[in-house]
Each structure stands twice: as structure tokens, then as C-alpha cells.
Amino acid sequence: MTDIIRNYDVDALVKLDMSHHLHPFTDHKGLHGEGGSRIITRADGVYLYDGHGEKIIDGMAGLWCVNVGYGRKELAEAAYRQMLELPYYNTFFKTAHPPSIELAEKVAGKLPANFNRVFFSNSGSEANDTNLRLVHHYWQSAGKPEKVNVISRENAYHGSTVAGAALGGMAPMHKQGGKLIPTIHHVMQPYPFKYALEMDPEEFGLKAAKAVEEKILELGPETVAAFIGEPIQGAGGVIIPPESYWPEIQRICREYDVLLICDEVICGFGRTGNWFGLETFGIEPDLITMAKGLSSGYLPIAASGVSDKVADIIMEKGGEFFHGYTYSGHPAACAVAIANIEIMEREKLVERVREETAPHLARALRRFDDHPLVGETRSRGLLGAIELVQDKATRTRFKPDGKAGGLCRDHFVKRNAIMRACGDVMVMSPPLTITTAEIDALLDVAAEALDATAKDLGVM
Ligand code: PXG
Numbered sequence: 029m030t031d032i033i034r035n036y037d038v039d040a041l042v043k044l045d046m047s048h049h050l051h052p053f054t055d056h057k058g059l060h061g062e063g064g065s066r067i068i069t070r071a072d073g074v075y076l077y078d079g080h081g082e083k084i085i086d087g088m089a090g091l092w093c094v095n096v097g098y099g100r101k102e103l104a105e106a107a108y109r110q111m112l113e114l115p116y117y118n119t120f121f122k123t124a125h126p127p128s129i130e131l132a133e134k135v136a137g138k139l140p141a142n143f144n145r146v147f148f149s150n151s152g153s154e155a156n157d158t159n160l161r162l163v164h165h166y167w168q169s170a171g172k173p174e175k176v177n178v179i180s181r182e183n184a185y186h187g188s189t190v191a192g193a194a195l196g197g198m199a200p201m202h203k204q205g206g207k208l209i210p211t212i213h214h215v216m217q218p219y220p221f222k223y224a225l226e227m228d229p230e231e232f233g234l235k236a237a238k239a240v241e242e243k244i245l246e247l248g249p250e251t252v253a254a255f256i257g258e259p260i261q262g263a264g265g266v267i268i269p270p271e272s273y274w275p276e277i278q279r280i281c282r283e284y285d286v287l288l289i290c291d292e293v294i295c296g297f298g299r300t301g302n303w304f305g306l307e308t309f310g311i312e313p314d315l316i317t318m319a320k321g322l323s324s325g326y327l328p329i330a331a332s333g334v335s336d337k338v339a340d341i342i343m344e345k346g347g348e349f350f351h352g353y354t355y356s357g358h359p360a361a362c363a364v365a366i367a368n369i370e371i372m373e374r375e376k377l378v379e380r381v382r383e384e385t386a387p388h389l390a391r392a393l394r395r396f397d398d399h400p401l402v403g404e405t406r407s408r409g410l411l412g413a414i415e416l417v418q419d420k421a422t423r424t425r426f427k428p429d430g431k432a433g434g435l436c437r438d439h440f441v442k443r444n445a446i447m448r449a450c451g452d453v454m455v456m457s458p459p460l461t462i463t464t465a466e467i468d469a470l471l472d473v474a475a476e477a478l479d480a481t482a483k484d485l486g487v488m
Contacts, residue, residue, distance in 0.1 A: 033070065038079035041067050052188070066441075071098035074459050074466055076446075084444045087456040087470045092262055092294045093320035096371045097461035103326045103364050103371075110363035119148070119357040128357030131366050135331055138303050138369070139316060145339045147332045148357035152293035152319035153187025155330040156256070159289050159315045160191050161351050163254045166287065166338050169345035175253040179243050179286075181217040185263035186256060186291055186317075195256055197264075213247065215239040217261060218269035221404050221415055225423055233270030241280045254287040254315075255280075259305025262294035265453035266413035268406055274309040287314040287338070293330075297321025298372060298460050300409035301382035308408065314338050324368045329361035377460045381410050388464045392471050401432070401482045410462070414454040414474065416481070425452055426485060435484050439477035445470055447477075 042064040050056065051065070059065065067079040074097055076084040089095060096103075110127060119128050132146045139146075147162070149155045160178065167175040178195070180186065186195035193201045194208035197217070202208065216223065216239045224232035244252045255277065261267040281288045290313035295305025298321060302308050306316070316333030323329045342349065355361070372378060386409045393405040393412055403417035416432040418424050426432040433449030440447050447456045447470070458470065482488035 036067065036069060036079045038067055041079065073097050073099060074462050082444055084446060085466065085470055085473070087440075087445060087447045087458045089457055089459045090325050091320070092299070092457040093325035095297050095299070095321040095460045096324045096368055096375075096377065097459040100324075100326070100368075100371065103324070103367050106363045106367035107327060107360045110360045114359050116359060118354065120352055124357075125359050127359045127362035127366065131357070131362040134366060134369055135318070135322070135333070139333045140306070140312065140335075142336050143316065143333045144336060145334045146318075147334060148362070149330045149332070149353050150328045150355050150358070150361075151187070151330050152291075152317060153189040153192035154353060155293070155317045155319055155332050156186045156195055156289075156291065157189055157191040158332045158351065159256070159317055160195065160254075162315060162332065162334065162338060162342075162349075163287055163289070165349055165351075166341060167253050169341050169347070172250075174251055176211045177247045177252045178212045179240055179247075179252065179255045180212060180214050181257060181261070182214050183217050183219070183264040183267070184214075184256070184258060184261055184291075186258075187293075213243055215243050217264065217267060218273045219261075219264075219267045220270055221406075221423065229270040230272040233272035234276055236269070237273050237276035237280060240277060241284075244280065244284050244286065249284040249286075252284060252286050254289055256289040256291060258291045258293070259295045259309050259311060260300065260408060260411055262411070262455075262457070263450060265450035266406070266411050266455045266457075268408050268411075268413075269309070271309075274311050278310075278312060289313060289315040289317065291317040293317055293319045294411070294457070295409075297324075297369075298378040298381055298409075299411060299457065301378065301386045302409075303378055322368070323361060323365040326368065327358070327361040327364045328355075329358065329365050372460075375461075381460050385460075385462060385464060385467065386410055389467055392467055395471065396474070396478065399478055399482070400487050401478055401485070410456075410458055410460060412456040414478070416452040416454065418485075418487075432481060432485060436477050436481040439480040440473060443473045443476060445473040445477075447474065 046060050046064045068076050069079050070077045076086050117125055135146050136144050149158050180195050182197040184197040186192050190208055194212045197214045218236035220229040220232050290306050290311050292304050296318045300308040314335045319330035390407045396402045396405050401416050403415040403423050405414050418426045430451045433452040437449040447454050
């Protein structure tokens with residue numbers, strides 16, 4: 029528990045927020061119309077507290093990131109000690125500092141054996157920018173500069189910088205930005221619930237992977253540089269691919285000499301019951317994107333994992349990689365990330381997810397299978413989803429898209445619980461420290477929220 033509990037003038041803060049603060053992914057007209065933001069003032073374990081002292085169970089670990097839970101003094105102390113010793117120095121121009129070196133070694137030790145190097149940045153978006161730049165640098169170093177095209181999936185989320193948004197497959201983001209990067213292309217996502225009503229899911233998994241092969245052939249394999257994918261698509265709605273999907277993607281990338289980028293921003297650091305989602309699905313990537321769980325969100329830090337295949341060519345060829353951020357490998361953020369990984373190791377959080385809480389969540393979600401609003405529940409590790417539909421048999425959605433999800437999310441909020449609505453999919457991604465009893469408590473709220481939503485929609 030935190031020692032400092034301040035009292036805030038919540039109403040004044042809400043007004044100031046509306047006057048001066050622009051929020052990410054927000055319709056400000058709508059927000060102001062509803063009276064402004066909820067002010068979160070502190071947190072502990074899996075609970076948040078708002079300015080009125082309400083206790084809220086956080087089924088999203090912030091934004092899929094607070095893996096070790098809130099209130100970890102050890103992480104605050106790691107930052108404090110590092111700031112006193114060396115608050116900042118850069119890692120450009122032939123310098124480094126102990127935390128950046130120690131963290132690079134620690135992260136490389138968690139990655140597959142053919143990954144020995146990491147490049148630091150400050151967010152998942154930046155790490156994906158870095159990976160895209162590394163892809164181009166690699167192919168130029170390898171003497172194949174014509175390999176420039178990158179393939180991603182529809183509804184993927186890879187960040188919000190220009191490269192992040194272009195790599196992602198979020199149609200509304202693309203509409204606001206025009207065609208952001210013309211060498212980035214999108215194919216169908218491996219989303220059986222949406223696309224495989226009358227098809228065997230494993231057969232569908234192969235079909236979705238084949239879409240990548242078709243795109244490679246359409247563009248010309250000699251022009252295709254990389255494929256990027258999240259092991260499980262998070263912000264797209266916790267889309268868990270059939271088992272057949274990733275092995276086939278792997279085969280295709282090898283056959284056409286296409287680099288595979290595994291975006292582990294959500295799946296990494298224990299979320300799927302392994303240190304990385306690539307272990308859960310048997311993926312063997314060339315580049316890995318990490319952020320969020322790397323520091324459990326206590327300070328911003330992200331990293332690109334670089335395989336020997338990529339690093340060796342770049343190093344053999346030589347020449348400067350004209351890329352980096354002022355805060356690449358920030359000492360305090362690195363110190364926190366090291367302490368965060370140590371907590372995960374000491375408390376065996378990955379094992380706990382795999383052996384205890386993930387199987388519990390999978391079982392517990394089944395209670396909703398017969399609910400009139402629920403088309404499917406699914407989970408892997410501590411990523412869970414509940415699909416909301418108007419018609420269970422045909423999987424028809426309510427109109428307009430997102431209405432049912434929005435109503436359901438609001439019923440959660442009213443009950444002091446957080447699950448996120450991705451359109452009409454309710455998703456959860458709680459801290460990895462959540463107990464089975466806390467999972468049950470969250471799902472008890474889900475039961476009430478689903479019933480209330482069904483009533484709103486005239487289904488119950
Ligand atoms: N890749 C993946 C797979 C992500 O989920 C990013 C990259 C970008 O990370 P940064 O640190 O630049 O935000 C993400 C981030 C949501 C939501 O509403 C999801 C993310 C970020 C913000 C909101 O589900 N994912």
C-alpha cells in the first residue's frame with residue numbers, strides 16, 4: 029500500500045482536464061458532453077482508486093501492461109536509486125551505462141537462443157518503427173535493397189506513430205492518415221469467429237496464412253522484406269489464431285526469404301503463460317517487439333529483439349545505423365525493467381499464469397457460453413474475450429457495430445470494474461498477480477454487466 033494518500037479537489041481537476049488536456053484515442057466533444065474524465069489517483073495490487081475513493085478492479089492491467097500489479101515499492105526504489113546515481117546519460121556516441129547493459133543481457137537471456145541483442149526505445153510504437161528501419165537496413169546490408177514491402181494483417185495494432193499506424197491494420201486510423209506508408213500491405217486476420225462459421229478452424233487457419241503467401245506472390249517475393257504479426261491480436265479483440273496458422277506463416281516466410289517480426293508488446297512478459305507468445309505458438313521470428321510488460325508500465329521503455337541472422341549481417345557489413353532516440357536505454361527505466369523481471373522470476377508469475385490462473389480463467393469464462401448475448405468466449409493465458417452477438421447461431425452482430433460493446437463497458441464502469449470493449453468484443457488482460465478469487469469477482473461483475481446489456485438491447 030502506498031504511504032501517500034492525497035486528497036484532491038476532483039471537480040476542479042475534471043474541469044482543468046477538459047480545459048487543457050487532450051487525451052489519446054478520445055472524442056473530446058463526446059467526453060466533455062458526458063462531464064469529463066474519471067480521475068484515477070492511486071492503485072494497489074489489481075485495484076485502482078478514483079478521486080472519490082471508489083475502488084475499481086482493473087481487468088486490463090492499465091493498458092495490458094501492469095503485469096506485476098500496482099503498488100510495487102521495489103520498482104519505485106529502483107528508479108529512485110538510479111536517478112540519484114545517474115539520472116540520465118545517452119547510449120549514443122560510444123557510451124553505455126550499467127543499467128542499459130544489464131537489461132540488454134537480461135532480456136536477451138529470456139529470448140530464444142538465436143537472439144543475443146536488443147535495441148532500446150520508449151514505447152511499442154517506437155520499437156516497431158525501429159524494427160521497420162532495421163528491416164530496411166538489413167536488406168540493404170544483405171545486398172537486396174529491392175526487398176522493401178512489408179505485410180501485416182487487417183485489424184492489427186502496432187502503435188500510433190506514423191510507422192506504427194501504417195503497420196497496424198486499424199481502418200479508422202488509416203482513414204485519418206491517408207495511405208501512410210505505401211510499401212506496407214494488409215491481408216486477412218486469423219479470426220475464426222468472424223470468418224469461419226462453417227469451416228473447420230484449423231482449415232481456416234491455413235487459409236488465413238495462405239493470404240500472406242498470395243500477397244507475397246502478388247507483390248513478387250523478391251520485393252517482400254518482412255511480415256509482422258502479434259501472436260494473439262490484442263487491441264483487435266484478443267484474436268487467438270488456430271494452431272495451424274503460425275507454423276504455416278513460418279513455412280511461408282522461410283520459403284520466400286521474408287523476415288518475421290513478432291510483435292510481443294502485449295503477449296510478452298508472461299501474458300500467455302510463457303515468457304513470450306512465440307513460445308506459446310512455436311514462432312521463430314527474426315525480430316521481436318517488446319514494451320508494456322518489460323517494465324510493467326512503471327516507466328516507459330521498449331525494446332527490439334534482434335536475431336543473430338539480422339545482427340550478424342548488419343555488423344559484418346558495417347556502416348552506421350542512423351537511428352536512435354534520446355531516451356534509448358534510459359537508466360531509470362532500465363533499472364525498473366530489471367527489477368520488474370526480477371519480481372516476475374522470484375514470484376514465478378509466468379508459471380503461476382500457466383499452471384493456475386490461466387486454466388482457471390478458461391474454465392470460469394465458460395459460465396457465459398449459454399448467455400443469450402454471448403457468441404463465444406475464448407482465452408489463452410491471461411488474455412480473455414467475450415464476443416457479443418444478436419444471434420448466437422449466425423453470429424450476427426447488433427447494429428451499429430460497437431453499440432453492444434459500449435453499453436456493456438459502461439455497465440462494468442458503473443460497477444467499479446474494468447474490461448475493455450474492442451467493438452463488440454469484451455476483452456480482459458488483468459495483472460498477472462490476479463488471484464483466482466479476483467478473477468471470479470471480475471467475472472461476477474461481467475455476469476451482471478452482460479445481463480444489464482441484454483436488457484438494454486431487449487434480449488432479456
Ligand atoms: N504493438 C502492440 C501489439 C500493441 O498492443 C503497440 C504496439 C504500441 O505500443 P505503445 O507503447 O506505443 O502504445 C501496442 C499498444 C487498446 C490499446 O486500446 C492498446 C495499445 C495501446 C493503447 C491502447 O487496446 N497497444
